[in-house]
Amino acid sequence: MRSRPEDREILRLAVPAFLALAAEPLFLLADAAIIGRLGTTPLAGLGIAAAVLQTAVGLCVFLAYGTTASVARRLGAGDTRGALTQGIDGLWLAIAIGGVATVLGVTLAGPLVGLFGAGAGVSEQAVAYLRPALLGTTPLLVMLAATGVLRGLQDTRTPLYVAVAGNALNVVLNVALVHGLGLGIAGAAWGSVIAQVGMAVALTTVVVHAARREGAPLRPDRSGILLAARAGVALVVRTLTLRAALLVTTYAVTLGQVREDALAVDLAAHQLALTLWTFLAFVLDSIAIAAQAMTGRYLGASDVVGTRRVTDRMIRWGLWSGVVTGALLAVASPVLGPLFTGDAAVHDRLVGVLLVAALGQPAAGVVFVLDGVLIGAGDGRYLAWGGVVTLVVYAPLVLLAVTAAGGALLAVWVVFTAVFMGARLAVLLHRARGQAWLVTGLGSTRDAPAP
Template sequence: MRRGQDREILRLAVPAFLALVAEPLFLLSDAAIVGHLGTPELAGLGIAGVVLQTVVGLCVFLAYGTTAGVARRLGAGDRRGALAQGVDGLWLAVVIGAVATVAGVAATGPLVEAFDASPVVTEHATTYLRIAFLGTTPLLLMLAATGVLRGLQDTRTPLVVAVAGNALNIVLNLLLVYGAGPVAGLGLPGSAVGSVLAQVASAAALLVVVVRGARREGASLRPHPAGIRAAGRAGVPLVIRTLTLRAALLVTTYAVTLGAVDATDSAVDLATHQLAITLWTFLAFVLDAIAIAAQAITGRLLGSGDRVGTRAVTRRMVQWGVVSGLVTGVLLAASSPLLGHLFTADPAVRDALVPVLLVAALAQPIAGVVFVLDGVLIGAGDGRYLALGGLLTLVVYAPVVLAVAGGGLFAVWVSFAFLFMGARLGVLVHRARGDAWLVTGVSR
């Protein structure tokens, strides 16, 4: 039985792993390319990246909620209904994306100024963010379409699109940032333009696959207001859950600026934090591969009414999470003295990065279990509990990280890695041990 579980987990997790590794390479490649422009540019990218990831991250329910809903209908034998529900998710992504783009461009100035960085860093962040907001709708369509395919137990197609999109992103960024031949280099704005173009191409590719699948099954492609509203209501708890996670990252970034002594120190700390949080996000996506499998498998098994199988697969995936966290932790600790050289020529940033990465490495096994259980409960449609648990965790974490900000970047990261992630672990383990989340049927 365990071999069968492992094969199913691997069938979904391996392509998801490779796709999720490719996704944060958008950020890693941007950081590597922009980092060689200078420390202020890298710090500006850090602030812009946190804001943009927060906005897009709030809409991650378009992937997670769609995965769970589509998988439940697939488990119940209703493939046409699964695709119809997925199409509603795509239309919801268009609506939210249009609103977020307009609001984001208009509010770019106040959003960046809230970080109270130096004038030069603020200017760079504002320039990048205004352009990057234009890619909001393509990003949300990528989330929704990926959720549909995962719910259909297809993690290979998102992998192909992610790899191709990331390759295009790197080429466009190098060309538009530094220039080549008749193309003049644009500096930091070129990085934002290149990323937006790559996002548009990736979204178009995923939409083609989903639309073709819907037509084969006879599912309507027209917007259905009732279905769109239902998808929006179902996503509210996941929005709250994601909002608490993003709020924790924003509070952490603010704590870094709060603990800086002067403008120079602030730029170094922010640049270091940007690299560390980018690498943390990279590893989080790696560990999240099992969580993606958990969402798809949990939704399908509960849709078919198999509570026993759901519990058994959950135990196995937790074991995978622990092992994966140990492996990524060892690799991060071993490579910590070398990673800074890939992204910046500033020795102050490189020196500050090593101890922060060692803290992050120690927390990887905790993260492995947290991401798996998070995926299981999302797949089960247990969004309300995840929202309440996220609020509780944030209330505990925020005052502590602000209180230790005076201890510098290292103290902030110790608080983030162990208090924040430890609190999440406790909340999720408590829920997983009970039975309240094991609800079967087409919908929760």
């Protein structure tokens, strides 16, 4: 791929974002490695708890994505003070949502885990992890909002430094609490919560300092917070459809297995595969982060030609990055299982699943880039409708496939890779080829007609 001038800007934003995003799933990877030594049942319990926790936090990813787009637009338009004012509103919104989500999550932890029907042993371990982990919801949401502000300001380095330090602290705490103090699976959750609090404080301090420097108000502004909430509704729907697809995928794994020990093996292998998939998704998403920041800034500056040029370039970056991650995953697939668990049955299940996942990486690279471009453009309504269409197509097919295959884990991942990612690719390519998302200045496409 011949180098172009915009490559330097993409690399400046994407490389620190890549390292920061790669560090984020290491929270779960560290938990999986440490908890996996406790046995297959705790590892399977982590899989259920992680699905619930990632859904709760994932629904609020608009706090990062929406804030990145709005802050970048104002930055491109030359209004740095206004950009930081919107960022502070996002922080207050994160605190408000986090408080409500924590209370509801802790109260409903048992029933939520029970929805998966994973058996008494696995469910008990899942609840033991989930209840303390949910106390980190508010810090996590504040981290999302603060990270979004900094990305919108074209700063991806600060989130990197905080992510690396926080992940290192998480590993140390988890080892000490799980094995040193013998707290079991709950110790891993407490270690993550403590690390998340520290990371939230660090990121918020940086944003507040920048706001003070530009004279942006720090007090909560009701109208600004409500505006940020309304702007995030479409992205919540978009994220809800993505999380629902992942929940349906995990539920599909539980179908067809009548023996609890066989189900625990499938769930443990699925959890490891999904964690690795998420890790690679964050790696590929680093270019999408650059896409959000650059698209917002270019459109804020009313540079449509530059927006198109950078978008085309980032699509190429996404495609080739997917080829590389897919090849690496395929090569490493036989040795990844033993890093997390000593269960040979889990190892056997995992290899085939990872090979299927590797084949889907090039398409995933393009999907994540286009997702970032449209988020940066404020095209949330289209993303919401596209997510609904994708879910409607995918959900019945994956449930039908696993039933027809007698509960085969591999069948679930074949449908996930081919149908779910394929449908997302088609929906995003269709939009990117048009003109409707290219809204310039401080305008937003969130009020545009649904497709």
